[in-house]
Amino acid sequence: MSKIDVLVVWPNRPEQMQMLADTYELHRYDLANEAEKSAMIEAVGHKIRAVATTHGGGFNDTLLAQLPNLEIVCSSSVGLDTICVQACHERGIPVTNTPDVLTDDVADMAMMLTLTTLRRMLPGVAWIKSGNWVEKGMMPLNTSLRGKTLGIVGLGRIGKAIAARAEAFGMNISYFSRQAKTDVRYRHYDDLIALAKDVDVLAPVIPGGAATEGLISRDVLSALGEDSFFINVSRGSVVDEAALVELLEQRAIKGAGLDVYVDEPNVPQALLAMDHVVLQPHCASGTFETRAAMAQLVVDNLAAHFADKPLLTPVATKIKS
Numbered sequence: 001m002s003k004i005d006v007l008v009v010w011p012n013r014p015e016q017m018q019m020l021a022d023t024y025e026l027h028r029y030d031l032a033n034e035a036e037k038s039a040m041i042e043a044v045g046h047k048i049r050a051v052a053t054t055h056g057g058g059f060n061d062t063l064l065a066q067l068p069n070l071e072i073v074c075s076s077s078v079g080l081d082t083i084c085v086q087a088c089h090e091r092g093i094p095v096t097n098t099p100d101v102l103t104d105d106v107a108d109m110a111m112m113l114t115l116t117t118l119r120r121m122l123p124g125v126a127w128i129k130s131g132n133w134v135e136k137g138m139m140p141l142n143t144s145l146r147g148k149t150l151g152i153v154g155l156g157r158i159g160k161a162i163a164a165r166a167e168a169f170g171m172n173i174s175y176f177s178r179q180a181k182t183d184v185r186y187r188h189y190d191d192l193i194a195l196a197k198d199v200d201v202l203a204p205v206i207p208g209g210a211a212t213e214g215l216i217s218r219d220v221l222s223a224l225g226e227d228s229f230f231i232n233v234s235r236g237s238v239v240d241e242a243a244l245v246e247l248l249e250q251r252a253i254k255g256a257g258l259d260v261y262v263d264e265p266n267v268p269q270a271l272l273a274m275d276h277v278v279l280q281p282h283c284a285s286g287t288f289e290t291r292a293a294m295a296q297l298v299v300d301n302l303a304a305h306f307a308d309k310p311l312l313t314p315v316a317t318k319i320k321s
């Protein structure tokens with residue numbers, strides 16, 4: 001029997017890629033140049049029954065339209081803002097993602113950025129390397145986490161995991177959501193500006209996409225104030241990045257820890273020179289362990305689909321309002 005044809009839009013961990021290669025006929029769209037991509041789709045587009053991708057690779061309407069027999073899209077990411085979920089669902093094609101397995105690592109990254117930014121760890125390293133410790137003595141003081149308030153925008157799985165860690169560091173937690181949650185005792189705000197005014201550290205932990213684009217606006221960032229910090233492990237698109245850069249330049253915000261940007265992998269040049277900003281290259285889930293677990297979910301969801309079993313992590317269809 002011939003193998004099922006799978007289009008690899010973005011590769012996965014080597015071990016799981018091998019598992020996929022053992023079971024399916026893989027078409028390596030990810031390795032092809034533009035001309036080869038068109039030729040590949042022309043030659044095998046009609047045979048493709050599954051797509052394996054990630055947030056970085058995405059999957060758009062144009063490609064979807066060229067795969068008439070597509071049955072499933074499996075993304076090795078929790079975020080779906082680069083994947084045309086709605087269009088897939090309209091065609092009856094399920095989409096799977098990788099929730100839960102990355103929660104701890106992403107929450108760890110949020111804490112790491114909070115600690116590194118407030119405690120000024122990178123300037124501390126630079127203080128030693130430059131010889132300043134010997135020549136000038138102790139470095140300037142930094143900011144304690146204990147007793148500060150962390151404002152989390154969107155208290156989902158990852159937001160709650162960040163809150164639990166921050167509490168262990170002695171922080172108070174407030175959060176913004178449209179409706180108060182009944183399962184937490186943190187202070188609720190339904191007004192973002194009021195939240196930003198009251199907290200010391202503001203951290204959006206919300207999905208990207210049109211619904212949240214620019215939610216952390218210039219006004220919200222301005223309300224944060226010159227003694228406060230901004231931490232982002234969600235998506236660059238949720239913040240007015242130009243305003244963030246400007247306010248950081250003016251020291252109207254004290255510092256920022258960022259893992260995500262509007263136009264990845266292009267990071268605003270101005271941020272590179274700032275010593276009150278800690279930058280990471282969108283790698284919050286980028287540990288061997290978590291990436292393997294994410295990749296395995298792609299393998300297992302594909303296996304479930306082709307065995308006619310329930311999917312492990314299907315993305316729910318959004319009801320159009």
Ligand SMILES: O=CC(=O)O
Nearest residue numbers: 055076077078079
């Ligand atoms: O950003 C990473 C993800 O969506 O998994």
